[in-house]
Amino acid sequence: MDSRSWPCPPCGEIREFVQPPCADGHTADGGACPEWACVDCGTAFVLGDAAVVTEVLRLQHAA
Ligand SMILES: [Zn+2]
Numbered sequence: 001m002d003s004r005s006w007p008c009p010p011c012g013e014i015r016e017f018v019q020p021p022c023a024d025g026h027t028a029d030g031g032a033c034p035e036w037a038c039v040d041c042g043t044a045f046v047l048g049d050a051a052v053v054t055e056v057l058r059l060q061h062a063a
């Protein structure tokens with residue numbers, strides 16, 4: 001399974017994120033599901049939008 005490391009605000013640290021099985025049909029047309037969940041706390045983020053990552057980084061920096 002693909003995984004990424006991002007700062008997780010609830011965890012307050014870099015965590016591994018994985019993609020849960022897509023239930024919204026994002027992959028039905030061969031596309032990539034933008035949803036990622038923290039393997040530690042389960043917090044989910046919808047990515048594919050650089051602003052979201054920036055927001056996560058900002059929250060991490062402010063913590
Ligand atoms: Zn999806």
Ligand SMILES: [Zn+2]
Pocket residue numbers: 008009010011015038039040041042043
């Ligand atoms: Zn987390």
